[in-house]
Amino acid sequence: MTGEKAQSPIGIFDSGVGGLTVMRRLIQAMPEENMVYFGDTARVPYGNKSQETIIHYTRQIIRFLQSKSVKAIVIACNTASAFALETARKETDLPIIGVIEPGAVAAVGATRNRKIGIIGTYATINSGAYEAFLNQISPDLIITKKACPLFVPFVEEGIVEDELTDGIIKRYLEEVRNQGVDTLLLGCTHYPLLKPAIEKFMGEEVVCVDPALNTAEKLRAILTENRLLNRLGAGDSPQYEFYVSDYAVRLSEFADRIMPFPIDEIKKIDIESF
Amino acid sequence: MTGEKAQSPIGIFDSGVGGLTVMRRLIQAMPEENMVYFGDTARVPYGNKSQETIIHYTRQIIRFLQSKSVKAIVIACNTASAFALETARKETDLPIIGVIEPGAVAAVGATRNRKIGIIGTYATINSGAYEAFLNQISPDLIITKKACPLFVPFVEEGIVEDELTDGIIKRYLEEVRNQGVDTLLLGCTHYPLLKPAIEKFMGEEVVCVDPALNTAEKLRAILTENRLLNRLGAGDSPQYEFYVSDYAVRLSEFADRIMPFPIDEIKKIDIESF
Numbered sequence: 386m387t388g389e390k391a392q393s394p395i396g397i398f399d400s401g402v403g404g405l406t407v408m409r410r411l412i413q414a415m416p417e418e419n420m421v422y423f424g425d426t427a428r429v430p431y432g433n434k435s436q437e438t439i440i441h442y443t444r445q446i447i448r449f450l451q452s453k454s455v456k457a458i459v460i461a462c463n464t465a466s467a468f469a470l471e472t473a474r475k476e477t478d479l480p481i482i483g484v485i486e487p488g489a490v491a492a493v494g495a496t497r498n499r500k501i502g503i504i505g506t507y508a509t510i511n512s513g514a515y516e517a518f519l520n521q522i523s524p525d526l527i528i529t530k531k532a533c534p535l536f537v538p539f540v541e542e543g544i545v546e547d548e549l550t551d552g553i554i555k556r557y558l559e560e561v562r563n564q565g566v567d568t569l570l571l572g573c574t575h576y577p578l579l580k581p582a583i584e585k586f587m588g589e590e591v592v593c594v595d596p597a598l599n600t601a602e603k604l605r606a607i608l609t610e611n612r613l614l615n616r617l618g619a620g621d622s623p624q625y626e627f628y629v630s631d632y633a634v635r636l637s638e639f640a641d642r643i644m645p646f647p648i649d650e651i652k653k654i655d656i657e658s659f
Numbered sequence: 660m661t662g663e664k665a666q667s668p669i670g671i672f673d674s675g676v677g678g679l680t681v682m683r684r685l686i687q688a689m690p691e692e693n694m695v696y697f698g699d700t701a702r703v704p705y706g707n708k709s710q711e712t713i714i715h716y717t718r719q720i721i722r723f724l725q726s727k728s729v730k731a732i733v734i735a736c737n738t739a740s741a742f743a744l745e746t747a748r749k750e751t752d753l754p755i756i757g758v759i760e761p762g763a764v765a766a767v768g769a770t771r772n773r774k775i776g777i778i779g780t781y782a783t784i785n786s787g788a789y790e791a792f793l794n795q796i797s798p799d800l801i802i803t804k805k806a807c808p809l810f811v812p813f814v815e816e817g818i819v820e821d822e823l824t825d826g827i828i829k830r831y832l833e834e835v836r837n838q839g840v841d842t843l844l845l846g847c848t849h850y851p852l853l854k855p856a857i858e859k860f861m862g863e864e865v866v867c868v869d870p871a872l873n874t875a876e877k878l879r880a881i882l883t884e885n886r887l888l889n890r891l892g893a894g895d896s897p898q899y900e901f902y903v904s905d906y907a908v909r910l911s912e913f914a915d916r917i918m919p920f921p922i923d924e925i926k927k928i929d930i931e932s933f
Contacts, residue, residue: 427702427708534812552823631711
């Protein structure tokens with residue numbers, strides 16, 4: 386039998402709708418869980434904002450998710466994971482996981498030559514969060530990192546398999562490839578949508594690691610350990626709710642490109658009031 | 660003699676630092692005016708947000724600028740001009756001008772073949788604001804419009820004279836060029852920084868209109884009419900103050916690329932509290 390708390394949803398948030406790439410992995414790993422997603426579309430992107438601002442936004446979002454009685458929180462946004470996870474954990478009495486540590490663990494598991502590349506937004510790359518975890522797990526790694534701020538707008542424009550995309554990938558990733566990395570950490574929720582184009586440029590020797598996969602595994606382990614894993618009754622379906630801070634241009638179109646099912650309803654909330 | 664109110668600053672705001680291209684024109688046209696600039700760097704960009712959200716942000720910013728005792732307000736942001744100017748004028752007892760109407764007037768003055776192109780963010784283009792003014796001034800125009808959402812991130816990355824920029828310009832503007840426009844309205848504060856590359860693609864027959872020039876002329880006329888034009892005393896310099904809602908990544912670097920003088924101090928304020 387499943388306790389009442391196990392039926393509570395998992396809360397997931399991101400600066401925008403890119404975090405749906407993480408939710409998709411959570412659903413694959415835990416198909417019986419109820420979930421509440423929040424995308425901060427009014428204030429996206431986080432990638433060039435300061436730590437102070439991102440902590441402020443994260444606090445508001447966690448208060449909103451708590452109002453939905455979530456049993457655990459996944460910070461799907463790499464930038465918020467890098468800047469605000471520690472503060473969020475201190476201030477919140479719920480299991481909270483980010484994508485950085487699971488991503489680092491996956492990358493160390495994947496590399497054979499100990500050379501790892503990390504790509505992400507300016508904020509994520511400058512934070513040093515991935516290196517901190519990588520060095521903690523394995524101090525002998527050779528790490529190359531590169532901020533790729535144009536990748537997100539390219540993905541949001543739907544320009545993903547295109548000669549222009551290949552051009553910007555070459556511009557950003559040529560020096561990373563030249564370092565001989567055999568593993569590339571995709572340190573931004575949008576980047577899995579560019580994975581085929583990035584793999585084409587990096588070559589088949591290089592493994593592109595999407596932190597979402599390992600994040601989903603880690604969360605399942607935490608829920609199992611805390612006896613919080615949900616079991617649906619026969620014939621029941623999991624409930625998914627979607628919230629945003631703004632009905633942004635082409636929101637549903639972009640969401641539908643990511644999710645394996647159409648999203649019926651996206652509700653807008655006033656995040657500044659939380 | 661200059662009255663006390665004439666010495667009050669002009670308030671200028673934009674979704675980010677792109678509006679400094681407008682402030683630069685205001686300084687050229689009115690070198691004796693004091694000015695207060697606000698860039699909403701915590702919530703930039705506005706270009707893919709909804710009208711409701713942009714009106715909410717504009718109200719907060721106008722309250723902030725009023726706290727600085729401004730004598731007039733320039734909405735340097737095209738998206739905010741398109742969505743929030745009318746509401747702002749109704750609610751505020753100060754002269755407020757946007758960039759859309761002055762831009763439309765300048766474009767009609769520039770065209771010879773009556774074919775005008777308009778480029779901007781999704782929000783500006785979808786708002787129909789430029790066409791509304793253009794059609795009001797001259798109903799026989801043939802208008803071609805195109806949202807170019809990747810131009811802003813390219814400019815912010817400093818990729819402006821580059822084969823990648825030429826590629827994205829060709830992608831967005833080929834159909835506009837093929838329409839035979841002889842005038843192109845640069846409907847976003849960042850676009851003047853791409854002007855040389857856009858002119859190279861569009862050809863020397865096409866005039867690129869930066870609405871900021873005419874906006875500055877219009878504001879000077881309004882201040883003159885209302886006896887609000889400032890006269891500095893001998894040896895005095897105008898005062899410029901710069902505020903943002905976040906110390907964004909590479910803020911000063913980008914600002915210094917636009918302004919003709921280095922900016923000594925940029926202050927951060929909590930815009931949500933206004």
